[in-house]
Amino acid sequence: MPLQKFVPFLVVLIALMSPSTALAQTGTHAPTTATAGTRHFAVTLLSSFEPIPDALLPTNLKTHRVYRTQSEIFGKRIYFVRLGFFATAAEATAMRDTLAARYPGAFMTEVTAEEFGATTFVQIRNGKPASQSSTPPAPRADLYVVTLVVSETDTPLPVGPWPAKLKNKRIYRRDIMQNGAPRYSLQLGFFASAAEAETARKLLLASYPQAGVRQISQQERDESGRTVVVLPAETAAPTPKPAKPTLPLTSVRGDVESQASNLLEQSRAALTRGDNNSAIQLLTKLLQLPPNRHSQDAQELIGLAHERNGEIAKAKREYALCLELYPDWPGAERVRQRLAELETAPKTQALKAPKKKEVSVSTAYGGFSQYYYRGNSRVDSTETPIVGPPQPLPTLTSLDQSALISNLDLTGRFRSGDYDNRVVIRDTYALNFLDNTDNENRLYAAYAEVRNKLYDYSGRLGRQPGNSAGVLGRFDGITLGYSFLPKWRINVVAGEPADFNPISSDRQFWGTSLDLGTFAERWNGNAYYINQTIDGIIDRQAVGAELRYFDPRSSLLSLVDYDVSYGVLNIALLQGTYQVGSKTSLNLLIDHRLAPVMQTSNALINEINTSISSFLQQGMTEEQLRAQAEARTPTSDLIMIGATHNFNPTWQLGGDIKRYNISGTPANGTPPATPLAAQQGTGDVYVYTLQGIATALLTKRDVTVLSLSYINSDSYDGESISINNRTLFREKWNLDLSLVYYQQQDNLGTDLTRLTPIVRIGYRWRDRITFELEAGMEKGEVTSSGLTEDSTLNFYMIGYRWDF
């Protein structure tokens, strides 16, 4: 189906994007937080992924308080040092400007009431207070705790039973880096003396045999309020009853999560059908549960339900509460926008329900580039007869490439309320200057996409990338997805491949897939079915699945694709990474596949006739074509293991060992196509690679990569060495130097050497435009019995890129 057919659909789809999108104004932003109560501002001086050492704290900022704090942002714990407090954003901004020379990364922050209330002085290493604020230091408190459990891999959860006499104590999480490795622990506090803490520890020995007592700092006590771990009420045992088995806390928590998940799902459904009152009832039930993973969503949605019900005052209260309770939640910005809309809307309008969302953002970004490529080659050959002197052969010279390549990459993004929509166009045009070479345009993407975050559905129409859910590559078509349950999403896809290959047959496909997860915070995956036809017969009919695992230290991805029509395993893939300590990582890949994956269209490999239907008309049966496809599809097996170690901030060393094997194929090609001789399999090929990377080796702003490889196989051995250096200089310039040397000897006595130097220079002009120039050469020599060839290839490139 030609792409032009999609144009009307694209127009309609864009028009159907959320009504408010049509009113979108570029660069409109919501005002900053307007929560109930007094607002407080601070200047964030330092931020870090790890606790900030005392040595980095300022000692001479006398007029304001310097304090530490931390937040969970995008799933990462971030540590801050702030200077506060200021009554207005303008005052804080002025202070930031004053400190800009010393703290160029400083920025103004609006802090929560909790942070304002909890902040105490930061003590520098010599014990003197960091500032002379008029606020008195907090009174000394109980500073003994019981460390219940420590883990290096995961945040531990409380396990029961829980003694009643400790139910008023605080359990909190403490995450630290120790010797470069993370340590997650649960702490119980606070106790006035070590003896009191020891008594508590003994009470908990059955559940926490490794528990210990330690003294903590005032700061840890102050900050513990941010990482409180709440025990479900049912788990607190009023009196010890050893004979009665107690449910582990983790199970109770699981029930809470499950219950919350169901309530959230039902409330979303109620909102969808406009039943705001039912949604409010359901969300109220959810919010009465112990804190859980859905509490934040529920707090936002109950505000939304009230807003849609016309209960603006209640909506504002709920939004404000959401921001107070979860100021660092990723959805907080959206809630701020909602609240800001209600705060700024005229009261008469606010009483009408529901109102349209007016805050919207439209952006367009991408790039346009034009590069001219030119390449020429020269080959000098000398024939060496068995008897007699060497005979030079005529020199061959040719212009191999002369083309201007223009590339457009344009993304328009329209965000409004719950909608996040995109239009994407990517196109490349090659203007060829060589004789007998056609110009070529390739449209890689031209699609419109609609995403609704509230109801979690999406649609994409047009030319788009595939490579998921069994779709092999780029296609023209439609993709639809809907999350019918919080962790379950169904997708359907239909279209035809758009892979620029010369196949002239009609191919269409449809498929469906189910996305699952994330479960247990670490597992997700999908399962799919796809059916593709070519000229009316089965091309590919496959089922497949992906299973993925992620945790802070490791990841695992497995993929299986099985063709039910051919009864063959297309792909079985397993890849994983594992972080050992903070400096070493390991990786593994096991990959078995048919390359390309089994399709009836593989019967066209090495054929001039690129139509399945014409083969059928010439008398070939479908079975014969399928047999031909199977014969022409080689199998590839690969296993690879590697390791990387960071010796220090400037040097990294890595190595890997790889073994691969690609099977052979029989002679093929039907006249008038040139018959292709049978291809031998590669046998087992081993590749050993060592790679070192260094920074600031030659200059302060350079990165150098050095690689050594050795290849060993039944038919040839090869070695390569390469060095690449990228240097940034004078702010807007960069220079890339690369040198590759390769040599190879095969069983037939042919020796090959190749030396490839390349230089590339770039200059950025006015931040948006980059000019680039590249020149390279490849000097090669091939020596076999009776013939020596010296070749020189030259390559040039010049162009510009405009980022917008």
Added chain:
Amino acid sequence: MRALGLATCALFAAVADAQLLDDIEVRSDQGVAEIRLHFTAPVRYIKHFPAERGELVKLYLQVLSLDGAEERAWQEYKHTPSIPLVPPFTVMYSTVRTCLAVRDPLCLDIQFSKPVRFRVRQGEDGRSILLHVLADTDSHTPPSDTRNKR
């Protein structure tokens, strides 16, 4: 001869091939940026350098597409709109075989306009890479504190 021919093809490769970098999504909160590089095919994270701070981040990946037959752009740039508190950056990738000795290598250079501190990990969907970025402020330690440093 066969190897020489392959090298020639690589050197003169046209840029008019399939693009791998689908989109770059950036969001920021409290001076922390989350950069998600979306790819058009499954990718495998192998390593990155430097470990956690720098101006140029080199990222080494492998493409694990379903259809290994498709030709890919051997070089591509991507730029995103500027985000408050996040230094502007450009992503350039290369798929030439010399960048990494694996099948279907994907080597990315993420060039920030100033030094940053970062963490890198594979995305949960198998088709993205996540970077968490903070402005690098350590190099600007307050002068009054330098006496405490060893």
